Amino acid sequence: MKKQVTFFLVLLICSSNIFAQDAKVPGGSKKVPMGVEQRNGKLVFESENGKYQWWFDSRIQFDGAMYFENKNPLSNGTIFRRLTFATKAILDKNWQAELDLEFAEAVLELRDAWVQYTFPSVNLSLRAGNFKEPIGMERLNSSRLLTFLERSSVSNAIPRGRRVGVAARYWTENAQITAGIFGHEPGTRIDKGTRDEGFSSNVRLSVAPINEHGKNLHIGAAYAYTIPDAVPDLAPNTIELKARTETYVFDPKLLHTGDITDVNYYNRFGGELMGIYGPFYFQAEYLMTKVVRWYKKQDVDVKGAYAMLVYNITGETRYYYADEGEVGPVEEPKNSWGALEVAFRYSTLDLNDFAAGIKGGKSNQMMFGINYYPNTNIKLQFNYSVVDLDDFATSKGKFKGNDDHSFIQMRVQASL
Secondary structure: OHHHHHHHHHHHHHHHHHHHOHHHOHHHOOOOOEEEEEEOOEEEEEEOOOOOEEEEOOEEEEEEEEEEOOOOOOOOEEEEEEEEEEEEEEEOOOEEEEEEEEOHHHOOEEEEEEEEEEOOOOOEEEEEEEEEOOOOHHHHOOHHHOOOOOOOHHHHHOOOOEEEEEEEEEEOOOEEEEEEEEOOOOOOOOOOOOOOOOOEEEEEEEEEEEEEOOEEEEEEEEEEEEOOOOOOOOOOOOEOOEEOOOOOOOOOOOEEOOOEOOEEEEEEEEEEEEEEEOOEEEEEEEEEEEEEEOOOOOOEEEEEEEEEEEEEOOOOOEEEEOOOOEEEEEOOOOOOOOEEEEEEEEEEEEEEEHHHOEEEEEEEEEEEEEEEEOOOOEEEEEEEEEEEEOOOOOOOOOOOOOOOEEEEEEEEEEEO
């Protein structure tokens, strides 16, 4: 691991030295002066002719948590939740690219790595590489912008996050539609043998009938048809669904279906509702998975939802991007000492389907949060949560069920 990190840093240094030498401009191309300015807390380098842009989107997230135990011992502690280095670029206006690497817990992990082409004069883009499947509004939102330290339990269980794939997106001022085909996670193809890779076909549509800054209404829906992955730790045609209880310092996923075998395919559905009205912000989603199995075995249905309400005490509103169907950051603080907001979220996840013999557990969870933004680059977060678990939330029998408990967690975040 240390060799990988060292090599990466040396490569960056060497690359910067190469670009700094006038004599090594490839092919004798004409040099164009670069300017730099601050935009939404980031330094953006842009060529004088406007064809090229380059900026970093890195972050540090340092978390701590304390658990008020009931039946099971839960581990208090601290962790670097994310140590991310990311660079983004616009290349000759119509081409874009992103490379996003994660270093938390001293493990190098590939996150976003994609190339995109945007057609001139047409609101259409094509993307290829490793990026998030278009399902789950909360899951699609950047971890830098999360209202709470962790996404809701249902957003962990049903959307699958980043995958290798291709996608197309078309948008207008008030709507967008994204469709794509996705395969494996990087690093999971090892020892898959002769089995074909699984795949997922996805589509997500969102509309914003109200779309003004500080006054937005978003309605969205998503669907995915998915064939099970070919991975070494699961038997063929087998999947598992699992989720943590919205905390990461103590990481075991108490909600866990175990192995769901003889899977032909599974469908995932999502519904989204979001609204912004000045300092008020509301967001809710309903997500479900229907697993269709071979040999006349009972189909499996699991589902969940969340709703959250946020109020910015100091009056700032949020940005919203209708062309992506995603919520952006909080405005720059109006006061010299920063911005302050309070938030509440209720979530539920049911991974039980007794008719199909699946007992993955059910949770009902309330989360209270306070966020302080000294400026656009720093965020301090505090959460208090109460968790209600049923008898089957045992992480496949590793823990005692019906373990209702609570916890507090905190984060210091810097966006670079």
